[in-house]
Amino acid sequence: MDVVPVWTENYAGVCGAKRDAERFLERAESQSFSRSLCTYALCGLGFDQWREELGEMPPDAPWGGQARPDMMLSSGQILCDPRNKWYQAAQQYMPDVPIHNVDLPYPLYEDDIEVADVQDYYIKHIIEELRLLIKFLEKQTGKKMDYDRLSEFVDLGERTWNLIWETYELRRAVPTPMGTGDAMNTMVPMVFMMGTQEAYDFYLDLNKELKDKIAKKEGVVEDEKYRLLWGGGLPSWFALTDFNYFNSKGAVFPVETTYRMIEPIYRLNMPDTNDPIERLAWRWLGYWTYWYDKAKKRPGSEPDVERLIQYIEDYQIDGVVMHEAFSCRTWHLGLIWQLNQLRKIYKPIPVLILGQGGKKKEEKRELPSLILESDIIDISTYSEVDTRNRIDAFIETLEQVRKNKANRR
Template identity: 60%
Template structure:
């Protein structure tokens, strides 16, 4: 049974429209089955979006479904189902939530489990995985799912990029990784052609790559409007507004959404309408996925005059001109270069700062550009690889900035049993006292 909870107040009209996107993405999988279209389980930050869209494959996003379950505080039944199948609570709860849903649906001979949030997801015709260097379950999650969906074919790519090494020039390696990624993407095209019975329309794919690149540029232009004091939008809203670029990439709907959000933030800035009436503190969300069942914690910060004008999490794009991508008419090569350079374009800065790393350089850039007074990290116990290195990043920041306030919150993304609201708010209270003292010393 879902627990009652107080919703977070949203600062933008655009953020309030996101529920329609999420519902639409989930219902699209159910409608696709009725219309005879192919449905694929898909995973975020995969570099595969344009290929699926070009092949008219409807993606079913497990991470989004699990996030909805968590936000509605209705994930426990799926976590328990997975746990009964010997999946540990320490595993990625995005994965175990959706696997539990799959297990239950199979027990019902393909029927959606009763009470599934927003109707659940359709049974997929294929699984298109991405085991890139972001999430440790990305190889095993599709494999574990296929154990229950044994007739469903699986393609798992890797989309690697040059590993960070302060003593090696990554520019010498990039072309090798791009060549590998392009070959892998071509393998995905062949997989999709085999299981859809259709041939790739390469002109359409190229057009969708164009649309993605336009959306990336607009997304960053929009988010940079948050540099203004008072900020017109903070991370509490961004955990909603990230949906189109994360789950609707390569669609006109995503581009149009950020056009509307851009216009709204321009209007708010012209009127000096900030997230809070009296903005006192600006904090960076340094890393970590949020607790989807506790987004009200952002409101708790706001009530203290604190805003989050920027975040690392779900800022899944960068201005194309900054990436300095080589010119090519091959759409697969364009995807590959964009993928590799998105991760490596902080490498040079990190190499110039001894003891730093690309992740730290990204945080420093946002601290400086958005004039932040402190940093909050969230360490989710079931999301190890994305949260690995947080303590090291905090230590490097302290060496660079001295006494900058840093809070490392602990919890999970889906499993609400890990969360203690009183303890969390007490830690926020103590952190904000530190931020206040920090500002007093440095102003």
């Protein structure tokens, strides 16, 4: 419908990466918003209030500022409360801008409930929500939905989805050709541009680049010592150089759970349908429930833990790193619990090694973990010295685990 999306979370992240979010956070605090709320939302609210007060962009706004919207579309996805409330709060500065909320639920994981038993209800609800969104957009734009064109966009989005999965799977190679630090940049077309030719072409080029690096055995670092899993949490956008610090120690991140496609479309058990709205609904449900059946097969497991286990095995992981962002409770709640569950059901990890005389023997492999703490864009929560000290201690642990393994042989 030729609506250009402006992603407010993305702009807050840009402000954080530019280390220029503080003045917008303070502006929001001056409007009686607590610093303990989502700092993405606080940054956006502070920016909106300032722009509306001035009648123009705040001075020296990163990337030229964020445009005043014609409409605001929110969706909490039963995952992020600020996505529901953020624009309601922003409307006090822009009372003429209409809001529409899209409710996109998915069944929560329960040991005694099968997704197949409830999925029809959720699909019906999601389809109704998407059709209500279309009615809202038709009213605001004065255009009718072209469903043939929508179907073309959905087709392109699904091809892009599969291409992203295939491209990221190339990172299994040893040495890995791309780390999580880069993935926090290559995720932009995935999150904000799906269904566009630009996104597809971007990942086509990335796919070729990674294949070229693999052919040359060119890795993120010259001497890859440790392969780590970024097991959860948004990064500190102002401190992405922490990934470079890991790299300086010979540690790389070939895989992450953040901003990543789960599996290709053909593995999501989607029924055949030509209705683009139904396809979007089934893709949504398949994305969020893919790990449910796997978790039921392992006593004490949980879908997010199953995802960690698969990445640990597929990418030959030596340790897990997570980031607890103070202001993003809904997205980061449960990370420590996931690590504890992982330890209970998957540690120590049995692996087969080649022993003396060429005979295979089973060994118990340890899997160290590290939790970093700060925020997504509030740099006042971050201590580079403390973070680097934690990383150093973690690397020492990885090294000791490797030495212990060598001594046992």
